[in-house]
Amino acid sequence: MNHRILELLEQQSGAYLSGELLSQELQISRTAIWKQIKKLEEAGYQIEASRRLGYRLTGKPDRLSPQELTLKLQSKEVTLIKSIRCFDSVDSTQNIAQRLAEDGAPEGTLIVAEQQTSGRGRLGRKWVSPSGKGVYMSFILRPGMPLHFAPQLTLLTAVALCRALRSVAAPLDIGIKWPNDLLIGGKKISGILLESTAEEERLRYVIAGIGISVNLTADDFPPELHDIATSLRNELGKPLDRSEIVASFFDQFEQLYEVYQREGFAPIKMLWEALSVTLHKPTRLFLASGETIATPIGLNEQGALLARKSDGTIVPIFSSEQVPPAG
Incomplete structure (x- = not known):
């Protein structure tokens, strides 16, 4: 009411x-x-x-609340999110979502925190999460598909978030760095972490975690991140409505998730490639087999990054760290 x-x-x-x-x-x-x-x-x-x-x-309160988020989601006719739990401070929204998923929480359960004390990104990195200035959230998916499709969901999430942020933070030029970091002018503004649990090679559930640097100022970032991280507020010159960002993301995600379930990965692949800042630039790749320089040229049908090496061979890459080559 x-x-x-x-x-x-x-x-x-x-x-x-x-x-x-x-x-x-x-x-x-x-x-x-x-x-x-x-x-x-x-x-x-x-x-x-x-x-x-x-x-x-x-x-309005300067905090994310179930009431505000529900209202925003309803205004965009989002039906995916069935339950919202908001916290002032948690160690990690991923941890809470995982416990809820193990207890049987349904697809569409959303965990949002004002602050994370141990927020984490890919490869175990810490995510800067000052109170009330970013979006720190995790949500549960139960796609019921084979385990090897999980990387495609990561790319889908990146596309949805990029499209949403381009909309609410226009005219900022936001792009995707392989596989799912969002950048503005080479500086990171968002990270995505998908963690999954499978049984008999099928996904039991997926926890999608998202961190967005929304209204952080330069002082909120440690000195070692000043050259590689930024926020929407820093780049746009004004604060943004965090609840609008959350709702815009789920609006985009729900549309793409339905397309993906109906038509497969091909439409997502096309959108990811169009938004990528990774492709067609010689890149130093750090692989399990060692370091190599190659040029990413697109995605394959499984969601791996295709890179052309100097000898002309094309290799699929499912996981790596990459930076532009020195010089």
């Missing part, structure tokens, strides 16, 4: 909405309206009440 009240108040764009109209719209008493307003205020929303004019929304 309070989700609907919040939606109606937001539609007024700061103008008053009478208690009588709210009562008629929701078919509940004005006393019940008042009780729901109090619940919204307890959640951090600032609502001005006038005996003669009604209610108007004057401020």
Whole structure:
């Protein structure tokens, strides 16, 4: 009920909405309206009440809440997310999501935190997660597909996030570095980590973790990251609405997830290649077999990166670290 009240108040764009109209719209008493307003205020929303004019929304909490996220997701007609759990501080949203998945939590369970004390990225790296300035979230998928398709879901997630951030942070030129880092001008703004559990070679569940540097300032990054990391706020010159970013991501993800389940990997492959900043540039690759310089030219049908070596041979790469060659 309070989700609907919040939606109606937001539609007024700061103008008053009478208690009588709210009562008629929701078919509940004005006393019940008042009780729901109090619940919204307890959640951090600032609502001005006038005996003669009604209610108007004057401020929102500077935190991600189930109410705000649900409202944003509903506005974009996102149906994938079934349950939202928000925390002030956690060690890692991945850890919480994994425990919930083991306990049987359904696909579409979303974990969001204001702060992570041990946020992690690929290869065990730590993710900088200052309170209230980024998006730190994990969600559960149960695709029921063979284990070897898991890398494709990683690439799908990267495409969805890149498309969402390009939309909400236009005109920033955001691209994907193999396999799923998002960059602006060569600096990282987001990381994606997918962890899966399988049984008899089929995925039991996938935990998709996403960290986005949204409203961080330069002081929030340690000195060693100043040349390689940035935030949307730093690049755009103004803060962004974090709940809008979350909703935009799931809007894109849900559309692509449905396409993927219906048509396979080919459409995702095409979109990833179009958004990539990795392709057609000689790159130093660090592989299990050693270091080599090769030129990435695209993805194969399994989601591996195809790279052409100096002798003309093309090799598929499923996992590696890469940086531009020196000189």
